[in-house]
Amino acid sequence: MHTLRFPLKTGRQKEQVLSKGFTAMGKLHNVIVKECKKRLRMLRRDPEYRALKKVYAKTDGACRREAGAAMNALVKSYGLTENSLHAFIRPWQARNRHLVSSHQAQEEASRVYAGVEKVLYGKGMPPSGILPPMPWQGLTPASPLRRPSLMKPASLKSSRRTVKDITGRSPVFPDRSSVP
Numbered sequence: 001m002h003t004l005r006f007p008l009k010t011g012r013q014k015e016q017v018l019s020k021g022f023t024a025m026g027k028l029h030n031v032i033v034k035e036c037k038k039r040l041r042m043l044r045r046d047p048e049y050r051a052l053k054k055v056y057a058k059t060d061g062a063c064r065r066e067a068g069a070a071m072n073a074l075v076k077s078y079g080l081t082e083n084s085l086h087a088f089i090r091p092w093q094a095r096n097r098h099l100v101s102s103h104q105a106q107e108e109a110s111r112v113y114a115g116v117e118k119v120l121y122g123k124g125m126p127p128s129g130i131l132p133p134m135p136w137q138g139l140t141p142a143s144p145l146r147r148p149s150l151m152k153p154a155s156l157k158s159s160r161r162t163v164k165d166i167t168g169r170s171p172v173f174p175d176r177s178s179v180p
Helices: 012-045 047-058 062-077 082-095 101-121 163-167
Strands: 140-141 151-153
Touching: 012 047, 012 082, 012 101, 047 062, 082 101
Parallel strands: none
Antiparallel strands: 140 151
């Protein structure tokens, strides 16, 4: 698929207005993501949520439904709902109403919430800073980024943090012979 770009013919003043609007939306997005990460971190540290998650993983049937309902209640109590994000951004949008309309702010909050939902319910990437176990045997991450080019062999470990430092446990690497 190819994309054809045409330059937008605008004056200098209009370019400045557009630039301010795009910058404001970027800042809004970052504010919402930061707040969601904070709320997710608080939820994951909650001992009640951890216990419910273990029960949910180990049981089936009615007990699992009860654990799921209790977990959903905890998620709501921590403000990880779409409506709570809309309420969170309302004061920010009011201060910047000359740059961002309320509809744009709510749409951005909805987009961020879609990502939060994926993380909460197991279909998304974990927030940055929490690394999943790496599929390569004998490698440890050199940084929180997940690019293989930043991976170092275990024999060349540096003083940087490893997966064990971040998650509190050592990674489990699959047997290299089972990889095609």
